Amino acid sequence: MDAVTPETMQETKPEIMQGFVFHEHPAVVPPLVDGRETKRHKVMIAGGGPVGLAAALALAKYGIPSVVIEADTTVCKGSRATCLSRRTFEIFDRLGVLDPFLEKGLGWTSGRSFHRGEEILRFDMPHNSDQRLWPMTNLQQYYVEQFLVDAIDRHRDLIEVRWGASVESVTQHQDGVRLTLQTNGTSYAAECDWLIASDGARSKVRQELGLRLNGTAYEGRYIIVDVGVDLGWPTGRLAWFDPPSNPGRTMLMHRQPDNVWRLDYQLHPGEDAEAMTKPEQVIPVVKAHFKMLGVDDKPWHLIWSSTYRASALSLDEYVHGRVMFAGDAAHLVPIFGVRGLNSGFDDVFNLAWKLAGVIEGTSPTSLLDSYSHERHFAWRTNIMHAMKSTEFMAPPSSGFRLMRDAVLSLAGKHPKLRSLINPRQTSVIHYADSPLNTYSADEASFARGPAPGEALPEIKLIDRDGNEACITAQLLDGFTLLSFGVDGKTQGAMAAWAATAVIPVATIAVRATATTDSKTALSDPSGRFAEVYDAAPQAIFLVRPDGHVCARWRSFDADAVAAALAKASGADGSKQSRAGTIKVAS
Amino acid sequence: MREQWTDAARDEIYTELCGALSDAGDRSELFLSRLCLLLIEELGSPQQVRQALANAVLEAAQA
Ligand SMILES: Cc1cc2nc3c(=O)[nH]c(=O)nc-3n(C[C@H](O)[C@H](O)[C@H](O)COP(=O)(O)OP(=O)(O)OC[C@H]3O[C@@H](n4cnc5c(N)ncnc54)[C@H](O)[C@@H]3O)c2cc1C
Numbered sequence: 001m002d003a004v005t006p007e008t009m010q011e012t013k014p015e016i017m018q019g020f021v022f023h024e025h026p027a028v029v030p031p032l033v034d035g036r037e038t039k040r041h042k043v044m045i046a047g048g049g050p051v052g053l054a055a056a057l058a059l060a061k062y063g064i065p066s067v068v069i070e071a072d073t074t075v076c077k078g079s080r081a082t083c084l085s086r087r088t089f090e091i092f093d094r095l096g097v098l099d100p101f102l103e104k105g106l107g108w109t110s111g112r113s114f115h116r117g118e119e120i121l122r123f124d125m126p127h128n129s130d131q132r133l134w135p136m137t138n139l140q141q142y143y144v145e146q147f148l149v150d151a152i153d154r155h156r157d158l159i160e161v162r163w164g165a166s167v168e169s170v171t172q173h174q175d176g177v178r179l180t181l182q183t184n185g186t187s188y189a190a191e192c193d194w195l196i197a198s199d200g201a202r203s204k205v206r207q208e209l210g211l212r213l214n215g216t217a218y219e220g221r222y223i224i225v226d227v228g229v230d231l232g233w234p235t236g237r238l239a240w241f242d243p244p245s246n247p248g249r250t251m252l253m254h255r256q257p258d259n260v261w262r263l264d265y266q267l268h269p270g271e272d273a274e275a276m277t278k279p280e281q282v283i284p285v286v287k288a289h290f291k292m293l294g295v296d297d298k299p300w301h302l303i304w305s306s307t308y309r310a311s312a313l314s315l316d317e318y319v320h321g322r323v324m325f326a327g328d329a330a331h332l333v334p335i336f337g338v339r340g341l342n343s344g345f346d347d348v349f350n351l352a353w354k355l356a357g358v359i360e361g362t363s364p365t366s367l368l369d370s371y372s373h374e375r376h377f378a379w380r381t382n383i384m385h386a387m388k389s390t391e392f393m394a395p396p397s398s399g400f401r402l403m404r405d406a407v408l409s410l411a412g413k414h415p416k417l418r419s420l421i422n423p424r425q426t427s428v429i430h431y432a433d434s435p436l437n438t439y440s441a442d443e444a445s446f447a448r449g450p451a452p453g454e455a456l457p458e459i460k461l462i463d464r465d466g467n468e469a470c471i472t473a474q475l476l477d478g479f480t481l482l483s484f485g486v487d488g489k490t491q492g493a494m495a496a497w498a499a500t501a502v503i504p505v506a507t508i509a510v511r512a513t514a515t516t517d518s519k520t521a522l523s524d525p526s527g528r529f530a531e532v533y534d535a536a537p538q539a540i541f542l543v544r545p546d547g548h549v550c551a552r553w554r555s556f557d558a559d560a561v562a563a564a565l566a567k568a569s570g571a572d573g574s575k576q577s578r579a580g581t582i583k584v585a586s
Numbered sequence: 587m588r589e590q591w592t593d594a595a596r597d598e599i600y601t602e603l604c605g606a607l608s609d610a611g612d613r614s615e616l617f618l619s620r621l622c623l624l625l626i627e628e629l630g631s632p633q634q635v636r637q638a639l640a641n642a643v644l645e646a647a648q649a
Contacts, residue, residue, distance in 0.1 A: 388597065388601065391601070391604070395604075397604075397608040398607070398608055398611075398614065399603075399604045399605060399606065399607030399608030399609070399610070399614065400604040400607075400608060402607055402614065403600065403603055403604045403607060404604075407600075409644075410641070410642075413641070414641070416596075417596075419593040419596060419597070420596065420597065420600055
């Protein structure tokens with residue numbers, strides 16, 4: 001028998017970029033016997049980008065161990081995601097990683113667009129005094145990944161990140177998935193019950209399963225540039241169409257932490273994308289733009305430049321037997337409207353509680369189909385908006401260009417046309433036709449508020465110590481039964497029902513007036529909860545672990561709530577395919 | 587029921603217009619002229635047409 005002991009790569013010096021330190025992680029080969037890893041894993045995650053790292057943290061919330069296989073030995077380098085949505089920050093909070101993101105990120109609420117020299121649009125992201133988090137926060141993707149890696153370090157009991165290990169082959173069987181991994185020239189076999197494929201746009205797992213992305217790839221190309229400069233300007237989205245500095249181009253500018261500014265600009269037809277990333281081509285474009293903005297006296301330097309081409313592509317299904325796709329491995333969305341990474345975080349937050357339920361045996365494997373259903377719907381919604389932004393930023397044909405130019409030339413004096421220029425930034429997806437929703441007999445009586453499939457809207461409540469308590473920060477990891485203005489008797493009945501429910505359900509009771517009652521933690525003295533949720537006293541909301549509502553009622557009925565819970569957890573016996581009948585494609 | 591004139595509806599119509607204009611190809615000027623003629627018939631008064639005409643006149647800077 002050929003036993004191999006762990007091998008460690010030399011740790012090299014960290015690279016520093018504008019204050020950020022890129023640590024090299026050692027690449028380690030686990031103990032092997034005859035070229036096989038001795039331990040079989042419950043969950044392996046192919047790709048330790050932001051989506052894979054978040055998947056591991058989300059599973060750890062349910063006590064599910066995982067191994068992340070990451071080909072690289074550092075967090076990502078280069079220009080990638082910058083804008084993180086409020087929903088993403090809510091997910092960070094639920095994963096227990098919010099603080100460093102709040103500390104380092106730059107929150108913003110508005111943007112400005114210019115045509116030639118004229119300002120033609122000022123837009124505001126949805127934001128009001130109910131909110132605790134910014135609608136959008138700018139932070140470089142390497143910080144995002146680093147903060148997730150730091151959090152994983154605190155969960156070493158449940159998560160292993162195997163740096164410098166790449167997935168070479170994948171085969172799946174009725175009872176599990178077999179992979180060939182490779183680290184520093186050593187190939188070995190590994191096995192797991194479930195594989196999450198989050199290995200990015202060129203997913204090796206996708207190739208191995210013979211799957212293809214379908215959709216549209218756009219012709220237009222963009223140069224993405226990060227520069228180091230202290231402009232002393234506030235954070236927000238800045239866009240120029242046909243600016244005097246660079247006629248014919250569309251330019252975008254975003255401030256990031258550490259005095260890094262992102263500039264995106266569109267290439268003219270016929271310009272060679274590769275050549276245009278060279279400093280001698282990039283510097284004059286940036287210089288001219290800074291001159292136009294009157295900041296050409298500020299010292300600046302080029303950090304990175306790359307090319308980008310928008311595409312709207314997706315797998316038709318995200319669950320294939322025991323392999324689940326998430327993030328860029330599952331779908332691609334044009335960057336305009338910032339839905340790529342933000343939707344990847346929503347993928348894994350949707351998937352984790354379902355997979356945990358299946359692994360723990362409280363839900364059938366068919367629950368995973370709802371992951372594919374809901375998140376593919378999310379992709380379709382995302383591309384509908386993102387394609388409109390892309391078509392406006394880079395018109396795909398003469399008709400689009402002519403109309404776009406007409407709108408730009410009129411929007412300064414004709415405010416009604418300005419909505420066509422709005423960049424349609426990402427927002428939370430409403431899973432309106434989710435198979436997990438229950439439309440109760442009371443549903444029609446709600447004039448507004450979170451309908452089945454919608455995420456809980458934020459509201460500031462008051463806890464019994466008189467402190468502000470936001471509703472989205474109250475949710476725990478399982479299902480929640482949220483009630484408004486119920487009497488003591490109903491509260492008792494709810495607690496008794498929750499204690500015997502088939503799967504754990506937490507209860508949160510909101511009172512209309514301030515309370516010192518130890519059973520009622522929260523109150524709504526401002527009346528905002530009642531208003532926004534259209535909640536008359538006795539109203540009940542059943543909330544999924546990912547914060548989406550699955551049913552609501554005007555009063556508590558244990559049987560109705562039990563039926564909705566069974567449906568949302570997949571335990572209602574409908575369309576179940578238990579572990580023994582998993583469909584394995586190849 | 588009459589469809590409401592909302593931002594979303596404007597968005598939809600805009601995209602349909604872009605597509606139709608692209609489809610018209612090198613006859614896009616004729617297409618636009620025909621569309622204008624049809625739309626002015628929908629307007630309430632000649633004054634409104636004259637106002638829209640004045641708004642659409644290209645200034646030198648927009649040429
Ligand atoms: C210029 C630009 C700007 C963007 N801006 C935004 C934005 O503002 N907001 C937003 O939401 N999104 C944005 N995006 C999109 C965002 O960057 C991606 O959606 C995001 O990186 C997807 O994360 P992921 O973890 O799915 O994939 P990736 O980040 O690609 O991570 C995949 C990981 O898998 C690893 N890997 C690959 N193959 C293997 C293998 N065979 N074995 C093991 N590991 C492997 C890779 O090393 C990598 O670490 C932007 C993208 C670009 C290019």
